[in-house]
Structure formats: structure tokens, C-alpha cells
Amino acid sequence: MASLPGVPEAVESVRKAVDRVYGHRVMRRRGTEVTSEAALRAARGSAALSGADWRLEEVRRRSDFGAEAEARAVGAALRVTAEAGQLLSVWRQSPVRVLARLHLVAAGRASVEDERVGRPRLAGEPVVEAPGADAPGPVAEAPLPGPDEVAGRLDGLTELVLAGTDAPALVTAAVVHGELLALRPFGSYNGVVARAAERIVLIDSGLDPKSICPAEVGHAELGRAAYAAAFEGYLSGTPGGMAAWIAHCGQAVELGVRESTAVCEALQRGAA
Numbered sequence: 628m629a630s631l632p633g634v635p636e637a638v639e640s641v642r643k644a645v646d647r648v649y650g651h652r653v654m655r656r657r658g659t660e661v662t663s664e665a666a667l668r669a670a671r672g673s674a675a676l677s678g679a680d681w682r683l684e685e686v687r688r689r690s691d692f693g694a695e696a697e698a699r700a701v702g703a704a705l706r707v708t709a710e711a712g713q714l715l716s717v718w719r720q721s722p723v724r725v726l727a728r729l730h731l732v733a734a735g736r737a738s739v740e741d742e743r744v745g746r747p748r749l750a751g752e753p754v755v756e757a758p759g760a761d762a763p764g765p766v767a768e769a770p771l772p773g774p775d776e777v778a779g780r781l782d783g784l785t786e787l788v789l790a791g792t793d794a795p796a797l798v799t800a801a802v803v804h805g806e807l808l809a810l811r812p813f814g815s816y817n818g819v820v821a822r823a824a825e826r827i828v829l830i831d832s833g834l835d836p837k838s839i840c841p842a843e844v845g846h847a848e849l850g851r852a853a854y855a856a857a858f859e860g861y862l863s864g865t866p867g868g869m870a871a872w873i874a875h876c877g878q879a880v881e882l883g884v885r886e887s888t889a890v891c892e893a894l895q896r897g898a899a
Contacts (some may be wrong), residue, residue, distance in 0.1 A: 629869040637877035674704035681858030700757035733816040797830030801876040805861035845879030
């Protein structure tokens with residue numbers, strides 16, 4: 628996949644963009660602040676794609692995310708984004724454990740009473756993105772894989788991560804993201820978990836070790852329609868479709884870089 632038409636160019640463009648923001652003078656002194664702000668904006672973007680499109684100021688202001696359905700969706704994205712960076716050592720040993728943990732964290736208080744939380748769904752169990760919210764349906768209208776197929780493909784994903792690969796980080800992150808969107812392994816918050824897994828791969832690979840290039844921001848900025856269209860390419864399994872999905876993920880990372888560069892500039896001016 629790394630050699631598909633357009634993919635090497637996307638990989639190189641992302642690499643240059645990431646290098647530029649890491650070279651910003653603010654990163655030498657206030658990198659932790661940039662990381663924190665990137666996480667907040669990433670969570671806002673991920674929640675927006677799951678049907679809770681709040682203004683950044685509202686996400687920053689709120690402290691109660693357990694009330695109405697949209698608030699729970701935003702809270703789920705915030706918790707998962709914060710948790711993702713803490714799970715790198717586990718990811719290298721058992722990606723499935725990390726995915727289960729992310730789903731448990733996303734579900735929050737609901738996990739206490741719901742036995743479906745933190746495990747792959749069983750036959751006949753429903754799938755929704757954000758429970759109770761007026762969220763859009765699946766990113767693409769594709770058949771829901773059965774539990775056996777989910778288990779087999781999760782095993783394949785685990786083998787990919789554990790065996791390592793010479794593929795660029797962008798390609799691996801796009802495949803992990805796309806595969807989880809396609810499988811929808813849990814009964815809820817699959818999109819939030821998939822985007823967090825993409826984040827983990829980008830951090831773990833060394834491309835974005837300080838987690839300051841939030842692809843979630845870019846995915847949200849490009850819009851749900853473009854996200855769905857690119858994901859249809861992944862589902863098609865064709866070379867052109869796969870290349871389009873990887874390029875879309877690359878564009879999302881670059882837009883995340885642009886967001887964090889703006890944060891760096893604001894910090895430099897004393898405006899943030």
C-alpha cells in the first residue's frame with residue numbers, strides 16, 4: 628500500500644509538515660501546553676464526527692459531560708483522547724486490550740451496568756455510535772461483520788502491530804483506523820475508538836511522539852461527507868480506493884499540524 632499512486636507523496640508531505648511544527652521555537656519551551664491543547668481539539672473533532680459538533684469554547688467551558696446525550700458523546704471523546712497516550716506500552720503487547728480499554732473509558736458510567744462494554748459485540752447485538760444522541764448512522768452503509776469475522780480480523784490487526792512493519796506510520800495508522808471503522812467491533816463509540824487508535828499508531832511510530840498533530844481535527848474539518856467518501860474507498864479494497872483513504876488521512880494529519888502551528892503562534896504572541 629505504501630507504493631500505491633499518490634501515497635509516497637502523501638507520506639512525504641505529512642513528514643515535512645510534522646517536522647515543521649516540531650521545529651517551532653515554542654515547542655522547545657511550551658511543548659506540554661501544545662500537547663494539552665491538541666488533545667482538547669482532537670476530542671472536539673472526534674465528537675463532532677460522532678454527532679456532537681460543539682464549539683471548542685463549549686468543550687473547554689463544560690465540566691459536566693454526563694447529562695444529555697451529546698454531552699456524553701463529547702465526554703467519551705475527551706476521556707478516550709486523554710487515555711490513548713497512556714496505553715502505548717500495552718498497545719505494543721496487546722492492541723485488543725487497548726481497544727477494549729478505550730471502549731470501557733468511552734462508555735464511562737454506563738460501563739458499570741452494561742456487560743457489553745469493553746468486549747467485542749456478540750451476534751445480534753445492536754451497534755450505535757453515540758447512545759441516545761441524535762448522531763448520524765455508520766460512516767458508510769456497509770454490512771455489519773459478524774462476530775467471527777470481527778474476531779479474525781482483530782487477530783490480523785494484532786499480528787500487524789506486534790510483528791511490526793516497514794510501512795510508513797501514516798499508512799499503518801490509516802489501515803488501523805479504517806479496519807476498526809469497518810469492523811465496528813463494539814456496540815458503541817466505534818468511531819471514537821478508531822480515531823484514538825489512529826492517534827496511538829502515530830505516537831507509537833515516532834512520527835508524532837508528543838501527540839501534537841491531531842488528525843481528528845483534520846477529519847472533522849474536512850467534513851463527514853468527505854470522511855465517508857474516503858472510507859468507501861477503504862471498504863472497496865481497490866488500489867485506488869485504498870490510496871484515496873490513506874491520502875485523506877494524510878490530509879487530516881496535515882490539518883492537525885496547521886491547528887497546532889496556530890496554537891504555537893498564539894502562545895508566542897501571548898494570546899493563549
